[in-house]
Structures are given as structure tokens and as C-alpha cells.
Amino acid sequence: MRISFLGGGRMAEALIGGLLARQVASARAVQVMDPDAVRCRALEARFGVAAQTVLDDAWFETDVIVLAVKPQHLREAVTPLAGRLGRILVLSIAAGLPLGVIGRWLGGHRRLVRAMPNTPALVGAGVTGLYADPSVDALGREEAERIMAAVGEVLWVEEEGKIDAITALSGSGPAYVFAFLEALQAAGEALGFDAATARRLAQATAAGAVRLAQESEEPLSRLRENVTSKGGTTEAALARLTERGFAETVREAVFAAHARSQELARQLGEAP
Numbered sequence: 001m002r003i004s005f006l007g008g009g010r011m012a013e014a015l016i017g018g019l020l021a022r023q024v025a026s027a028r029a030v031q032v033m034d035p036d037a038v039r040c041r042a043l044e045a046r047f048g049v050a051a052q053t054v055l056d057d058a059w060f061e062t063d064v065i066v067l068a069v070k071p072q073h074l075r076e077a078v079t080p081l082a083g084r085l086g087r088i089l090v091l092s093i094a095a096g097l098p099l100g101v102i103g104r105w106l107g108g109h110r111r112l113v114r115a116m117p118n119t120p121a122l123v124g125a126g127v128t129g130l131y132a133d134p135s136v137d138a139l140g141r142e143e144a145e146r147i148m149a150a151v152g153e154v155l156w157v158e159e160e161g162k163i164d165a166i167t168a169l170s171g172s173g174p175a176y177v178f179a180f181l182e183a184l185q186a187a188g189e190a191l192g193f194d195a196a197t198a199r200r201l202a203q204a205t206a207a208g209a210v211r212l213a214q215e216s217e218e219p220l221s222r223l224r225e226n227v228t229s230k231g232g233t234t235e236a237a238l239a240r241l242t243e244r245g246f247a248e249t250v251r252e253a254v255f256a257a258h259a260r261s262q263e264l265a266r267q268l269g270e271a272p
């Protein structure tokens with residue numbers, strides 16, 4: 001598969017790394033266009049892929065174009081693509097921008113898939129939600145899935161609105177987990193550990209708990225109960241979390257991200 005990236009930032013770098021490591025594409029089949037020459041040189045040096053600061057005809061000799069530009073820059077970035085796409089599949093990872101809007105900017109192109117990955121993709125442990133325009137055929141869906149599966153799990157949704165929900169849950173989700181780990185580390189430091197030890201304890205706990213959850217058939221509530229002895233230490237901690245509205249706060253945070261994702265296109269002056 002030949003893959004061209006519009007935007008060669010952090011997410012593009014993660015994807016290119018995964019694609020080459022899993023041999024979904026060879027370095028010769030991957031091209032990048034990014035106006036930042038420093039980024040281009042960095043990607044060339046790291047992966048041996050061709051990276052350029054301008055769009056030329058050769059860049060359009062491809063099967064898939066991945067849109068990996070910030071939502072605020074996407075319109076300007078994709079306008080030069082309009083009318084030059086033919087059968088190329090366009091895979092957008094931009095947050096908050098519906099396919100209807102991107103298709104309009106691309107001059108009515110319909111061979112479009114929207115993806116929402118997350119930063120654990122950088123270490124091959126991402127999870128990506130995917131939605132295809134109904135006109136995209138099985139081959140197009142398979143190409144999109146193979147690209148995103150190179151950096152982790154994939155999950156298709158059949159309703160585009162669900163991509164905003166995926167953005168709120170797993171797209172932004174790593175930041176919630178890091179915020180929790182930061183708080184756990186800070187609490188560990190307050191109990192007398194040095195920063196490195198507190199971080200190690202916090203991370204090992206999270207990694208172990210997640211692995212236990214992944215390898216268990218039990219509901220999460222049962223796994224929580226299994227840690228919680230009657231009258232014990234965990235019960236004391238959870239009582240405080242409940243009293244402070246932990247679950248409601250997480251819910252409100254996820255809903256705030258969801259609302260923001262829904263609002264991004266409108267803020268750019270685009271109705272879905």
C-alpha cells in the first residue's frame with residue numbers, strides 16, 4: 001500500500017513507525033508533506049521515507065492520504081488537494097471535523113474515512129475509532145483498518161457521531177490517566193518517597209491493574225471489591241473518593257470533551 005501523509009507531526013510519526021515496523025508499507029511507499037522543513041528532515045532521518053515541504057504530482061501517486069494536521073489548519077492544508085484525488089482514500093485523524101465538512105473542502109470527494117487514535121499509538125498500544133463514509137467500499141475500509149491497526153486496537157462505529165464519543169473517551173483519555181498518575185505520584189511523594197520511586201509505584205500499580213482487568217472476565221466493580229477489605233485501608237480511600245464525587249467528576253470531564261468535539265467544526269465556521 002502506498003501512503004502519503006499530509007502533516008508530519010507527532011501522530012504521523014507514530015503511524016509511520018507502526019506501518020514500517022509491521023511491514024504494512026515499505027519506507028519507499030510512504031511520503032510526507034509538511035511545510036516545516038525541520039520535521040521533514042527528522043522523518044527522513046528516522047525512517048528513510050521521502051518528506052517534502054511542497055505538494056507535487058508524485059505525492060498524489062498513492063493509495064491513501066492521511067490527514068494528520070491540527071483541525072485549525074486543516075482547511076488551508078486540504079484545499080490544494082481538491083480535484084486531484086481520483087480514487088485515493090482519504091483518512092482523517094483530525095479531532096472534531098465531520099467527513100461532510102472535509103469532503104466539502106476537498107471539492108466533494110467521498111472516499112473518506114475518519115479515525116480517532118490516541119497517543120499510546122506512539123508505543124504501538126493505541127486504540128482507534130473508525131468511521132467510513134457509506135460510499136467507501138470494503139477495500140477502502142480494509143486499507144484504513146490496516147493503517148490504524150499498525151499502532152494498536154481498532155474499533156469501527158457505524159454512526160459518525162460516535163467518533164465524538166470515542167474522542168472524549170479514548171482520544172483524550174490518556175490525559176485523564178496521566179492526570180490520575182500524577183496525583184498518585186504526588187500523594188506518594190507527600191508520604192515521603194522520592195519522585196522516581198513514587199512514579200514507579202504509581203505506574204506499576206496502574207499497569208498491573210489494567211492487565212488484571214484485561215485478563216479477567218469479572219466486572220470492574222468485582223475487581224474493585226476484591227481489593228477492598230471490610231473496615232480496611234482501601235475502603236477508607238474509596239469512601240473519600242466517593243464523598244468527593246469521583247465518578248461524577250470523571251463523567252462530567254468526559255462529557256465536556258464530548259461537547260468540545262461536537263463544537264469544534266462550528267467554531268471553525270463550518271456546519272456539519
Ligand SMILES: NC(=O)C1=CN([C@@H]2O[C@H](COP(=O)(O)OP(=O)(O)OC[C@H]3O[C@@H](n4cnc5c(N)ncnc54)[C@H](O)[C@@H]3O)[C@@H](O)[C@H]2O)C=CC1
Pocket residue numbers: 006007008009010011012033034035036039067068069070071073076077078093094095116117118119171
Ligand atoms: N495528540 C493527540 O492526542 C491526538 C491528535 N489527534 C489529531 O491528530 C492531528 C495531528 O495532531 P498531532 O500530530 O498531535 O499534531 P502536530 O502539531 O504534532 O503535527 C501537525 C503537523 O502538521 C503540520 N502542518 C501544519 N500546516 C500544514 C499544512 N498546511 N500542510 C501540511 N502539514 C501542515 C505541522 O507542521 C505539524 O508538523 C490533529 O488533527 C489532532 O486533532 C488525534 C488523536 C489524538
Ligand SMILES: O=C(O)[C@@H]1CCC=N1
Pocket residue numbers: 095167171172
Ligand atoms: O485534545 C485534542 O483536541 C486531541 C484530540 C484527542 C486528543 N487530543
